[in-house]
Amino acid sequence: MSDVLDRDATDQPRRDNPTVEQLEEEGEIAADYIEEFLDICDLDGDLEIDVRNGRAYISVTSDEQDDLSVLAKPEVVGALQELVRLVVQNNNGSFSRLILDIGGSRDARQAELAQLVDAAVARIEEGAADAALPPMSSYERKLVHDLVSERGFTSESQGEGRDRHTVITRS
Incomplete structure (x- = not known):
């Protein structure tokens, strides 16, 4: 396979068919980052990691949905998702397609x-x-x-x- 096909639009290496184990690892890296982020923001949230359709899905929920209301705005979720993808990419060296959901925003x-x-x-x-x-x-x-x-x-x-x-x- 040519090198062009093995890179994403940002010229970062990607895995076309990551294994469930690799996606679970992405989810764990992402969850650790999000937990730290929530701690810094002094927000409570429960995290759930799921793997489906070749992607890691991270859901953040809270009994106090008001706690997550600012983070659940589409622009904020999108920005945070990109940050989390960069953290995952920095840790494992390949592009991540993970999906982040905060407070039911998706x-x-x-x-x-x-x-x-x-x-x-x-x-x-x-x-x-x-x-x-x-x-x-x-x-x-x-x-x-x-x-x-x-x-x-x-x-x-x-x-x-x-x-x-x-x-x-x-x-």
């Missing part, structure tokens, strides 16, 4: 995305040729593609970088 965002898709599908059913959604991360675009497919429509990502977005059309 479920809340998925519900928002479902509403966006429903509104876009409604525009198409009313006669629009297509419907473009706002720019979003690759993970969110993947969720949108899945939602669109479930509704019997077609979608594709368009644009580059921060402007990359999803366009929905009839099948």
